[in-house]
Amino acid sequence: MLTALYTGKDLVITMANQKMMDFWGKDAAIIGKPLEQAVPELKGQPFLQILDAVYSSGADYHAKEDKTELMIDNEISSFYFNLTYKPVKDAKGQTYAIIHTAENITELVSARQQIADTEERLSFSLTAAGVGTWDLDPINSTVKWDMRCRELFGFPGDTNVAYQDVLQCIHPQDKERVYKAVTKAIDPGTEGMYDIRYRTVSKDERYLRWVHCKGKAYFNKDHKAYRFAGTAQDITEEVKARLREQQLLCLVNHNADHMSIADMKGNLIYMNYASRALLGVDPDTDVTTLSAHDFYTTSELKRVQQQVINEIDPDKGWQGIIRLMNRITKEVIPCHVSYMLIEDEETGEVIGRGATARDMRQEIKAKAEMQRLATIVDISEDFCNYCDIEGNTLYINEAGSELIGVDKNLIAATNMFNYHSAASSIAIREVIMPELLANGKWSGTLELLHQNTGEIIPIHKQLFIIREELTDKPIAFAGIARDLRPEINARKAMDYKNAQLHIAVRELEFLANSVPAVVWTSKPDGKLDFINQRWYEKAPGTIEDALGTGWSSTLHPEDEQRAWLSWKESLTTGRPFSIEFRLRDKQGNYRWWLVQALALTDENGCIIKWYGTNIDINDQKELERQKDNFLGVASHELKTPVTSIKAYVQVMEMMFRKGGDLKNAELLAKMDKQVNRLNNLIADLLDVTKINSGRLQFDETLFNFNDTIEEVIEEVQRTSGKHAIRKQLNFKGEITGDKERICQVITNLLTNAIKYSPDANRIIVYTEDHGNEVQLCVQDFGIGISRDLQDKVFEQFYRVSGTKEHTFPGLGLGLYISSEIVKHLRGRIWVNSVQGKGSTFCFALPIKN
Amino acid sequence: MELRTKKIFIADDDEAIVDATSMMLEMVGYEVSYTLNGANIQSAISKKPDLVLLDIWMSGIDGRDVCKAIKANPQTKDIPVLMLSASRDIRESALESGADDFLAKPFDMNVLLNKIDVLLN
Numbered sequence: 001m002l003t004a005l006y007t008g009k010d011l012v013i014t015m016a017n018q019k020m021m022d023f024w025g026k027d028a029a030i031i032g033k034p035l036e037q038a039v040p041e042l043k044g045q046p047f048l049q050i051l052d053a054v055y056s057s058g059a060d061y062h063a064k065e066d067k068t069e070l071m072i073d074n075e076i077s078s079f080y081f082n083l084t085y086k087p088v089k090d091a092k093g094q095t096y097a098i099i100h101t102a103e104n105i106t107e108l109v110s111a112r113q114q115i116a117d118t119e120e121r122l123s124f125s126l127t128a129a130g131v132g133t134w135d136l137d138p139i140n141s142t143v144k145w146d147m148r149c150r151e152l153f154g155f156p157g158d159t160n161v162a163y164q165d166v167l168q169c170i171h172p173q174d175k176e177r178v179y180k181a182v183t184k185a186i187d188p189g190t191e192g193m194y195d196i197r198y199r200t201v202s203k204d205e206r207y208l209r210w211v212h213c214k215g216k217a218y219f220n221k222d223h224k225a226y227r228f229a230g231t232a233q234d235i236t237e238e239v240k241a242r243l244r245e246q247q248l249l250c251l252v253n254h255n256a257d258h259m260s261i262a263d264m265k266g267n268l269i270y271m272n273y274a275s276r277a278l279l280g281v282d283p284d285t286d287v288t289t290l291s292a293h294d295f296y297t298t299s300e301l302k303r304v305q306q307q308v309i310n311e312i313d314p315d316k317g318w319q320g321i322i323r324l325m326n327r328i329t330k331e332v333i334p335c336h337v338s339y340m341l342i343e344d345e346e347t348g349e350v351i352g353r354g355a356t357a358r359d360m361r362q363e364i365k366a367k368a369e370m371q372r373l374a375t376i377v378d379i380s381e382d383f384c385n386y387c388d389i390e391g392n393t394l395y396i397n398e399a400g401s402e403l404i405g406v407d408k409n410l411i412a413a414t415n416m417f418n419y420h421s422a423a424s425s426i427a428i429r430e431v432i433m434p435e436l437l438a439n440g441k442w443s444g445t446l447e448l449l450h451q452n453t454g455e456i457i458p459i460h461k462q463l464f465i466i467r468e469e470l471t472d473k474p475i476a477f478a479g480i481a482r483d484l485r486p487e488i489n490a491r492k493a494m495d496y497k498n499a500q501l502h503i504a505v506r507e508l509e510f511l512a513n514s515v516p517a518v519v520w521t522s523k524p525d526g527k528l529d530f531i532n533q534r535w536y537e538k539a540p541g542t543i544e545d546a547l548g549t550g551w552s553s554t555l556h557p558e559d560e561q562r563a564w565l566s567w568k569e570s571l572t573t574g575r576p577f578s579i580e581f582r583l584r585d586k587q588g589n590y591r592w593w594l595v596q597a598l599a600l601t602d603e604n605g606c607i608i609k610w611y612g613t614n615i616d617i618n619d620q621k622e623l624e625r626q627k628d629n630f631l632g633v634a635s636h637e638l639k640t641p642v643t644s645i646k647a648y649v650q651v652m653e654m655m656f657r658k659g660g661d662l663k664n665a666e667l668l669a670k671m672d673k674q675v676n677r678l679n680n681l682i683a684d685l686l687d688v689t690k691i692n693s694g695r696l697q698f699d700e701t702l703f704n705f706n707d708t709i710e711e712v713i714e715e716v717q718r719t720s721g722k723h724a725i726r727k728q729l730n731f732k733g734e735i736t737g738d739k740e741r742i743c744q745v746i747t748n749l750l751t752n753a754i755k756y757s758p759d760a761n762r763i764i765v766y767t768e769d770h771g772n773e774v775q776l777c778v779q780d781f782g783i784g785i786s787r788d789l790q791d792k793v794f795e796q797f798y799r800v801s802g803t804k805e806h807t808f809p810g811l812g813l814g815l816y817i818s819s820e821i822v823k824h825l826r827g828r829i830w831v832n833s834v835q836g837k838g839s840t841f842c843f844a845l846p847i848k849n
Numbered sequence: 850m851e852l853r854t855k856k857i858f859i860a861d862d863d864e865a866i867v868d869a870t871s872m873m874l875e876m877v878g879y880e881v882s883y884t885l886n887g888a889n890i891q892s893a894i895s896k897k898p899d900l901v902l903l904d905i906w907m908s909g910i911d912g913r914d915v916c917k918a919i920k921a922n923p924q925t926k927d928i929p930v931l932m933l934s935a936s937r938d939i940r941e942s943a944l945e946s947g948a949d950d951f952l953a954k955p956f957d958m959n960v961l962l963n964k965i966d967v968l969l970n
Binding site: 641642648651658 | 863866868870872935937938940954957958959
C-alpha cells in the first residue's frame with residue numbers, strides 16, 4: 001500500500017512511505033516539499049485538483065483504477081491505482097492534512113486490459129474469419145455461444161438457445177452424422193476431439209449455410225464430459241468456391257483442348273485428360289514427376305526456351321504453332337498453343353505458366369486436302385464452277401473458262417445464264433433450280449454458249465447445293481460438267497464403224513458359207529458361237545443344235561475322249577488344235593473329219609476367239625486305206641513272182657551243180673543276183689511309197705550292234721570280192737531299234753561305198769561310242785561328192801555322177817530311205833566327202849530310246 | 850547237203866512258189882506235202898508233219914489265224930511253224946500269232962534251208 005501524508009493547502013509532503021517514494025521515483029528529499037513541486041509530473045493531471053477539492057470539501061475521495069502518468073527513468077509511464085484521499089481534520093473539523101493511500105493495481109489493470117485486448121482481438125479475428133464460439137454443458141444440455149454462432153445457426157442475437165434448438169437447425173441429411181460426431185466426442189473413451197462439416201438451415205428456412213465445427217470435450221474425474229466447447233465457422237462460401245473449383249476442374253479436365261500448368265522451370269504441375277492423351281501420359285501418372293521438356297523435340301525445345309518464353313506478354317500471353325511430341329510414340333504433333341503467365345495474386349510475381357493447345361493435325365490435313373481438291377478442280381479437264389444462289393459466278397476453273405471462251409479472271413461475278421444457251425437458261429430457272437433446292441443435287445444435260453464463237457456446246461452437268469452450316473440455308477451451288485462433244489463424236493465414229501463392221505461381218509459370213517469346208521468360231525471357253533452352212537449340209541440337226549457344245553453329240557463314241565482331251569488341252573494352252581475324228585452324218589453314218597483350229601489372242605496374249613475348220617477327209621481316209629491295201633497287195637503281187645523266179649533259179653542252179661554243169665550253174669547264180677537286185681528295187685519303191693504316205697512301220701528290239709554289223713558285212717562281202725571290208729568296231733554294246741531297218745541302212749551305205757569306188761579295193765566300217773549315242777561310219781575311197789552336192793545326196797531320186805561321166809546304176813532311193821529310217825529312229829545321218837578322194841557316210845543313233 | 854527224211858508241209862496259194870520250194874526241199878531230201886487251198890490246212894496238219902511252211906495271205910485265209918489254231922491244238926502245238934510273207938513288216942504279228950520263225954519273200958533257198966534245219970533240230 002502506498003501511503004503519503006500531505007499537510008496544508010500546499011499539500012506539503014509530510015510523510016511518504018518508501019513504496020510511495022519508489023512509485024514517484026523520488027527519494028527522501030521530497031519530504032517537506034509541496035507535492036506539486038516534489039512530483040512535477042502530476043501537473044496537468046487531475047490529482048492536484050482532486051486533492052485540493054478534498055482539502056476544501058473535507059470529503060473522502062475514492063477512485064478505482066485511477067490512471068496516473070509519472071516520469072520513471074526519464075520516461076512517462078502510466079500507472080493504475082485504487083486510491084483514497086482521506087482528509088485529516090482537527091478538533092474543529094477543519095481539514096489540515098490529507099492521507100493518501102493507493103493500491104497499485106497497474107499490473108492488474110494491465111493484465112485485464114491485455115485480456116480485454118486479447119478477447120477483443122480474438123473477437124475481431126473470429127468475426128473477420130466468420131468463426132463463432134460455442135460452449136456446451138453436456139450434463140445440463142445448455143449452450144453458450146457468441147453472436148456469430150447464433151447467426152450461423154439462424155438465431156437472433158438475444159435468444160436463449162437450448163441444445164435441442166441447436167439440433168433443429170441442422171440440415172436433416174446431416175443430423176445423423178452430427179449426432180454421431182458429438183456422441184463420439186463426448187465419449188470418455190476417445191480423446192474428445194470434434195471436427196465436422198455440416199449444413200444448417202435457419203428457422204425461417206431462408207438461409208442454408210455450411211459450417212465447420214471444431215471442438216473438444218473435457219472430462220471430469222468421473223470421466224464424464226462436463227464441458228464441450230469449440231468453434232463454428234461459416235464455410236458456405238468456401239464450399240461454394242470448392243464446388244465452383246470442382247466444376248471448373250471438371251470442365252478443364254474434360255476439355256478437348258490440351259491444358260497444362262508448369263512452373264517457370266518447366267516442371268509440370270497439372271495436365272488435363274486431353275493433354276495426357278495427346279502427349280502419351282498415363283491417367284494415373286503423377287505429372288509433377290514429368291517435365292514439360294519431355295514433350296518437345298530437341299529443336300523445338302530450343303526454340304521455346306530461347307525465343308517463345310521470352311515473347312510471352314504478361315497481359316496478352318503468346319500464341320503460335322508449336323510442335324509438341326508424344327513422349328511414348330515420339331510422334332510430332334503440330335499444335336496451336338496459347339501460353340499465359342500465371343502471377344501470384346498478392347505479389348504479382350510470375351509463378352508459372354499455363355498452356356492450352358489445340359491439335360492441328362486434322363486441320364492441317366483438312367487444309368492440305370482442300371488444297372489438293374482445289375488443285376484438282378483447277379487442273380481438272382472438266383468444267384467446274386461455283387455460283388451464289390442468284391447464279392453469279394464466284395469461281396470457274398481453267399477448263400471451264402476455256403470451254404466457254406472467256407478469261408476466268410473476267411468471268412468473276414458474271415451470271416451463269418450468260419454462258420448457257422437460251423434453252424438451258426430456261427430449264428435452269430424453271431426445272432433445275434427447284435429440283436436442286438428440293439433434293440440438294442441435280443444431274444443432266446445442258447448447253448453452254450461459247451462467248452466468242454456462239455457455238456452451242458452440249459455438256460453433262462452435275463449440280464450440288466451448298467448450305468450454310470448453322471442455318472441450312474442454301475447459299476451457293478457448285479457444278480461440274482463434262483463436254484459431251486468428244487463423246488458424241490466418238491459415238492458417231494463408233495456407229496459408223498459398227499455399220500462398217502456389220503457389213504464386214506456379213507461379207508465374212510458370206511465368205512465362210514462359201515468355202516467348201518465347215519468353218520466355225522468359238523469363245524475362249526470352247527463353246528461354238530458360229531458355224532457355217534457347210535455343217536448343216538452333212539450333219540444332223542440344225543446349226544443352232546451344233547452351237548455351244550451341241551456339235552459333240554455327233555462324235556463317234558470311240559473318238560469322244562480323245563477329242564475332248566485334245567480340245568481342252570488347246571483351250572488351256574492356246575496351242576493349235578488339230579485332230580482327226582469321226583462325226584455322225586445325216587444318214588447316221590460316221591465320217592472322218594480333220595478338225596483344226598487356231599486361237600486369236602489380244603495384245604496381252606489372252607485368247608479372245610478360236611477359228612476352226614472341219615475338212616471332210618473320209619474319202620481321203622478311204623483312199624488311204626485302199627492305198628494301204630494296194631501297197632500290201634502290190635507288195636505281195638510283185639514279190640510273189642519274184643519269189644517264184646528266185647526259187648526256180650536256185651533250184652536250177654542246184655541241179656546244174658549237182659550235175660557238174662558249173663557253167664550253167666554260174667549263169668543261174670548270176671540270174672539269182674539279178675533277181676535279188678530286182679527284189680531290192682521293188683522293196684525300195686515300196687519303202688518310198690510307205691515313207692511318203694507315212695506308213696513305214698518300225699519294230700523295236702534290243703540287239704547287239706556289233707553282231708548286226710558283222711552279219712551285214714558278211715552278207716555284202718559275199719557280193720563283192722574286190723572290196724575288202726575292214727571293220728573297227730569301238731562300240732561294244734546293245735542298242736534299241738528296228739534291227740531290220742538298221743541293217744537296211746548299213747547295207748545301203750556299204751553297197752553305195754562299193755558302187756561308188758570302182759577303182760578302190762577297200763572299205764572301212766568303224767563305230768564310235770559317244771556316250772548316249774553310237775556312231776557308225778562307212779568310208780570309201782571312191783569318186784567322192786562335191787561340197788555343194790553333199791546335202792542333196794539324201795534327197796529322193798538324187799544320184800551322183802562320176803568324173804568319167806558314167807551313170808551309176810540305181811534309182812537314187814537308197815540314201816533317201818536310209819535317211820528317213822535314221823530320222824525315224826531319232827538319229828542323224830550325214831556325209832563327209834572330198835571329190836576324187838572318197839566319202840565317209842555316217843549315222844548316229846541313240847543308244848536308249 | 851545232209852539227207853533229210855523229215856516231212857515238211859507247205860501252205861501257200863502261189864503254185865509257182867510251192868512248186869519251186871518243193872523241188873528244192875525234195876532235192877535236199879525232205880518229204881514235201883502242200884496245199885494251195887487254205888481250207889485243207891487243218892486236215893493236212895492233223896497228219897502231223899515235222900514242220901509247216903505257212904504263207905500269211907492265202908486267198909481269203911490269214912495264215913496267222915491258222916498258226917494260232919495249230920498252236921492252240923494240243924495235238925499240233927509242237928509242230929514248228931515257219932511263216933512266209935512278201936511283207937517283212939508283218940514279221941512281228943506273225944511271231945505273235947505263235948510262229949516259230951518268219952522269212953520274208955523272196956527268200957534265199959539257203960536261208961530257208963538253214964531256218965528249217967534249225968527248227969527241226
